[in-house]
Amino acid sequence: MTETPTPTPAPEVVLSPLHDEHVALGATMTPFAGWQMPLRYAGDLAEHQAVRTAAGLFDLSHMGELHVDGPGAGAALDHALVGNLSALAIGRARYTMIVQPDGGILDDLIVYRLGDEAYLVVANASNVAVVRDALAVRLEGFDASLTDRSLETALIAVQGPRAAEIVTGLTDPAHVDAVRDVRYYAGMPATVGGVEALVARTGYTGEDGFELFVPADAAPGLWRDLLAAGTPLGLVPAGLSARDSLRLEAGMPLYGNELDTTTAPHDAGLGRVVKLDKTGPDGEPLPFVGREALAARAHATPSRVLVGLVGSGRRAARHGYEVVASTAADAVTVGRVTSGAPSPTLGTPIAMAYVTPEVSAVGTELAVDVRGRREPVRVVALPFYTRA
Amino acid sequence: MSDFPSTLQYTAEHEWIDSAEPATVGITQTAADALGDIVYLELPTVGSEVAAGAVVGEVESTKSVSELFSPVSGTVVEVNQSAVDEPSVVNSDPYGAGWLFKVDVTSAGTLLSTDEYAALATD
Structure with a gap:
């Protein structure tokens, strides 16, 4: 009797360790990068406003957690990424990127240095496999190992002006002062709600806030504790829809919109993350x-510039819409919108767009083609929103 | 799951229509829920002629935007200005205070019964 070969299973939808919590809260779920994630709970606007005025609780368990460990971990990441990660202090984090040999962005990342020989690379859910595979190749020849802990790690974010109060309220007394004082783009191990967590002061909303990396099986209890502790202070669970409008107001790029493999960091105004002058152990x-x-890009005149646009009307430009020189019917195309929405905080349409350098100066009057009608917009400095 | 009032007819584009003259048009709870919080409505102007199946306006949320189709042909006789001023009423009461416009109907387009629309909307 012969064994029938097992057919390759179809890619399955991954459920967050917090899936049951979302369902219990009545969330509208949406497929996202192979996961089922909460799009919204009570409503996009209320969630957005809660993060601006009090706090929001986000499930970001779809993000990828790739651990790079070993005596050569820093050197390996210096080789693999555009940043200077061997120079990163233990307990600090850095926004960086992984690019193709031609400079095109494979993903934007946050790298945490957890120890002398221990790094955590956090990748976008849609790019975890790409980043993991690229790192595996680029780590060859270095004394460093790569471990993908994406599925066993949950990520819960608490974002907003009340976030520190909520998180420290649940923090082990021995860690409270350190957690309260942890700086932006830094992280530390701490016990929160009885759970051993990496507590990082990072986020994607433009507000103060924390991201808590915890074991997946401990996530539901911590989520419920944060919800219970935060609700009296105005915290609400917030979904991907609010996350997107918050990051857009904060002028933060989203991979797939502002960043992709045809885009170099300099195009996105992020040339500062590229450390051309980093040196190896021999000083070379x-x-x-x-x-x-990227060295060539750093000195070249860019062919396009990422700008902010604010509309004076009501209709918002959306991803992919054309930017044109004016509202005239025969106005030439000068760029393309990468992200756009009606801004809940500003009350006007906002967008990010790549435009030709000639029309990229702040104050330049342009227009966007919103489904066949040209709406006036003005170039503004990013971000659209900065917290007080 | 949404309920679909049996007194109304529907379109595949998620509008509802109450055929009592003049006919009243809105979007369904299913459409409103899919959009999220609605922040902007663009409605046809009073006196304009609309054609069944044609785009006559837009419904915009922070997350996305949807075109508004007229289920019938005729002349717009009234628009819901209070919904334009406070679009969240379309989320909270899409079949009542969140109605969008009224039409003197000259001819109806292809309309769906409650059961037909429910099958489509819950597919």
Whole structure:
């Protein structure tokens, strides 16, 4: 009797360790990068406003957690990424990118240095496999190991002006002062709600806030504790819809919108993350992946510039819409919108767009083609919103 | 799950219509829920001619935007200005205070019964 070969299973939808919590809260779920994630709970606007005025609780368990460990971990990441990660202090975090040899962005990342020989690379859900595979290749020859802990790690974010109060309220007394004082783009291990967590002061909303990396099986209890502790202070669970409108107001790029493999960091106004001058152990310039292409980009005149646009009307430009020179019917195309929405905080349409350098100066009057009608917009400095 | 009032007819584009003259048009709870919090309505102007199946306006939320189709042909006789001023009423009461416009109907387009629309909307 012969065994029938097992057919390759179809890719399954991954459920967050917090899935049952979302269902119990009545969330509208949406497929996102192979996961089922909460799009909204009570409503996009209320969630957005809660984060601006009190706090929001986000499930970000779909994000990828890739651990790079070993004596050569720092050098390996210096080679693999555009940033200078060996110079990162223990307990600090850095926004960085992984690019193709031609400089095109594979993903934008936050890298945490957890120890002398321990790094955590946090990747976008849609790019975890790409980043993992690229890192595996780029780590060859270095004394460093790569472990994908995405599925066993849950990520819960508490964002908003009341976030510190809520998180420290649940923090082990031995860690309260340290957690309260942890700086932006830094993280530390702490016990929160009885759970061993990596507590990081990072976020994607433009507000103060924390991101808590915890074991997946401990996430539901911590989620409920945060909800219970935060609700009296105005905290509400917030979904991906609010997350998107919050990050857009904060002028933060989203992979797939502002960033992709045809875009170099400099195009997105993020040339500062590229450390062309980082050196290897021998003091020689380090030939990291993408260095040659990015060195050329650093000195070249860009063909397009990422700008902010604010509309004076009501109709919002959306991802993919054309930017044109004026509202005239024969106005030429000067760019394309990457993200756009009616801003809940500003009350006007906002958008990010790539435009030609000639029309990128703040104050330039342009227009966007919103489903066949040209709506006036003005170039503004990013971000659209800065917390007081 | 949404309820679909049996006194109304529907379109595949998620509008409802109450055929009592003049006919009243709105979007369904299903459409409003899918959009999220509605922040902007663009409605046809009073006196304009609308054609069944044609785009006559837009319904916009922070997350997305949807075109508004007229289920019938005729002349717009009234628009819901209070919904334009406070679009959240379309989320909270899409079949009542969140109605959008009224039409003197000259001819109806392809309309769905409650059961037909419920099958489509809950598919």
